[in-house]
Amino acid sequence: MKALGKHREIWLGLAILLLLVIVTARFPRFAQPQNLLTIFNDTSILMMLALGQMLVILTRSIDLSMAANLALTGMIVAMTNAAFPGVPVPLLMAMCVVIGAGLGAFNGVLVWKLSIPPIVVTLGTLTIYRGLVFVISNGAWVNAAQMSSDFINLQRTVFLGLPLLSWFAIVAAVLFWLLMTRTPLGRSFYAIGVNPTASVYTGINVGRTKFMAFTIAGAMAGLCGYLWVSRYVIASTEVASGYELTIIAACVIGGVSIAGGIGTVGGVLLGAIFLGVINNALPVINISPFWQMAISGSAILLAVVLNARGEKRKGRIILKKAEAV
């Protein structure tokens, strides 16, 4: 059990491999490199969102507003593109990051300055942000015909054999890995999750660190707002509805402890990929996509049971003979 806790990424990787083997045994085309790359590309957005959510959960918080943030920034950028097709896409993307970060920072300020529990804050902003999508769009959709071809095609551009969308996920993963392992900010996300009191004594500003987590998560949600809208070529009030739970599911399956302080970039990526493989496998093995929700629900429950076993504190070891075991 201890080994499982330590090498959780390996076990998760094996589970994914097993899944691939089972599906491939019946449908050999499933494991073809091209299909695997497609799965990766399909999962890219989830990976980026889950990385952002990981920061928040590490600090003993939770962000339920990420999907609504994504929908709102997605709608803003789609409407901007429809109104001013001339604005270059990279500028639009920068705009997304800024707006998303702003929406995340709003959550962060409420958590930091007013000490409102994060679940309440983001429950509130979830409904506000999604309501605002309706308000600014008046309930209308922005569809493919209204979007510029650059807007739609940028993320589909293939570079070194991979679409840019996949590259975004890869770059995000590398940057997050550097952030989490090599920077004081990254380490302080862990520190305040492990022991908030000790963090204060170590000179870490707990509130500001949480604020940073929410802001970075918001920035990721904003960037994904553009990626989502251009990938599915539609912006509407319903975009990514309920997706906040899928993001949290990816984190939990990836071994992030909801109690804070535990979680790695690798685990979260695998957690997202696990869900991605399932989603892609269902139609292949001819199971109705309506099974998807129940399966991810079961996966969350299974993961949280395993997490809890891995994290369970061993009782105090007092007896000499027990120490040897």
Added chain:
Amino acid sequence: MTDPILTLSGISKSFPGVRALNGVSLELYAGEVTALIGENGAGKSTLVKTMTGIYQPDAGEIWVAGKVVTLPTAHSASAVGITAIHQETVLFDEMTVAENIYLGHAPRNRWGMIDWRTMRAEAKKTLDAMAAGIDPDIKLKELGIAKKHLVAVARALSIDAQVVIMDEPTAALSQKEIEELYVLIELLKQDGKAILFISHKFDEIYRIADRFTVFRDGEQVGKGLIRDTAQSQIVQMMVGRAVDQIFPERTAAIGETVLKAKGLSHPTEFEDISFAVRKGEILGFYGLVGAGRSEVMQAVFGMTQPSSGTLVLNGQTIAPKSAADAVEAGIVYVPEERGKQGVITGEPIFKNVSLPSLRKTSKSGFLRLAEEYALARTYTERLDLRASSLSQDVSTLSGGNQQKVVIAKWLATLPKVIILDEPTKGIDIGSKAAVHQFMSELVAEGLSVIMVSSELPEVLGMSDRIVVMREGRIIDTLDNKGLQPETLVRLAAGIAEEQAA
């Protein structure tokens, strides 16, 4: 005499309704240990937090090396060379030892990224210099509490502090570990550090400190050199009146066996535990911290289930599966961790007291407040609880008064056996005497008391018989007649007779 490294002058700090510090001053000298002495609530921890940048003083100045400094954050305090080692080690269980030492001031490479390799090497160097025998790469949670203290000391060394504050560093340590800590303090002194040592224990203060400063009710009431001052003088400054630590006289009228444990065992915590406590008896459990005494008591109280062994209460075998079962049977437990396990903070006194007795005060499941108030009043007044009303939130009470609430809660259930785990840990001298007095009253009324204590005077002063535990096993059970303290220490620490001499 050189100038002090650190000087506080006229420091005041208020919280809503409380004046925690009132114009206090303090000087710390290089290479000397200054003891900060005071009862709970005298303002010691507020002062520590002010010195480490957690709190901002309302008035007053902090001088370090002849310059006035402000300490808006914990970071700025360590920047001027002030660091603290806290009561409960405030470190990070899930992180490695090396990172615990360097969190917040980790070495960076030329791109500003954390340089793990250098960090590990430096951590190893510091730990080796202390002869700590700790691998910097293991997670902190793998270490025992004494080793965690060493990591905290290593952290203090790594930030090159001039002033080291030790906030009750020995509270959770065994005698042997305390001796090791003294050696480290000597090292720090030789290194020219100024040390502020906060403690309740006079033997420690006289052993290690050069100077002392006494606080009472947020004010400085005295200071001086330890070697020129008698213990009784300091006590008098602390409490503002003379107090002798005398344990109540009692004539033992001990009856038949009430509770008997036979061969209780647990896979990792204790083995083959057998003892019996009789009517009207105080049975002391002595041992080093972590000897498994609390674990045994929590098994008797039903919080954990022993893997084998039996409990017999008044001739009937019982196997409590929960605390509720134990209370029903007549066994109650006053836990060591008062704030976490004893009182329910956020709730008023009377609700705390009536909680386990609700079945008595209610009528067919419906609350009767008048009965609850009456019950709470009966038992809290008997314990001379100091409070403004029964609806006062227990979190606003002092430690000693919180302990009285916990004891009142259990007395109201009319128990047969009451287990007290470190009953006077961290409470002021006045409350301590009250608790001791009360224990002797309880046994006089025919209750059986089991008292777990790590304080030698308390164990020797209160117990009729003493069980000594070491590493999860009972070493010996002794009649408390003419026992020498050295005997108990030797048994508890497992030191052979000739070595101890």
Added chain:
Amino acid sequence: MTDTTATPRRLPNRLDNPFKSTVLSWEGLLVLVAVAIFILNSFASPYFLNEWSLSDMTFNFTEKALIALAMALLIISGEIDLSVAAIIALASTLMGWALQFGADTPVLVAIGVGTGIACGAFNGFLVTGLKLPSIVVTIGTMSLFRGISFIILGDQSFKGYPPSFSWFGQGYVWWVISFELVLFLVCAAVYFVLLQRTNFGRRVYAIGNNDVAAEFSGVRVARTKFVLFCLTGLMSGMAAVLLTARLGSTRPSIAEGWELEAITMVVLGGVSILGGAGTIVGVVLAALIMGLVTFGLGLLNVPGIVMSIFIGALLILVIALPILWRMWRQRTAVRSA
């Protein structure tokens, strides 16, 4: 350090004036807000002050408020259940499924309520038996329960509930007083007594304030929490019966987002999201306020999703305002000192 100053021979029960503290409480504030919104509504629309309008208004909140009653106890105990809306979906789906086999009204109701209790017990077992955090468990069961509805129904729906069943969601007991409203008022009274007048309620508060100390005080914490999850499931099952009867059909997306509205009611009602504090009176008032707000905005033809902005903003504001007020007062107090 108030405890060291006075040594009264006899400790008084309490020092504050109970009447004054009731008036100045959160509930007192909620009453004012409710009255204010009521007055605004009657100015905003001439159709508001009409017994049938007011009766319609109650349908806006009774079903969610039923869940909020049990959720309040659960949150006071320090846990949360995010799966309540999914329980409604599953209960409704199973009722519709049984309908295909010719189940009559009593059987349908039994299935709806029974499913609710079973789902609640499942949550309770995972949280108390396996000692898992309730927020993740119920995020998981939320997907699981609604996922099962999707597996059974796909994009189909169940229709054709008998009229005797529809009465639960559409019938009136007397004049304009609907069965839903009566059921809600009865349940509110029961929960009020349960939480504020019984040993069980007292233990719920104790657990919410400090579950370890409660356990050490002989309270059966796991059992109490298990019962609370079952109660929440029961209320969700009852809400499923009412909602299904009112709509006359079941889709897997039924009651989507209701968990958030129920929690908003609870928090707006003054229950601390951290556990240990809150009252049923507050929750009932909060339910009424939310019903008034949504109905009033509906009279002004504001679409539902825009109303949700108000609900979300209300949730944050009611928690933020007292905090801001306290901060502002502290700042002025320091300045004048």
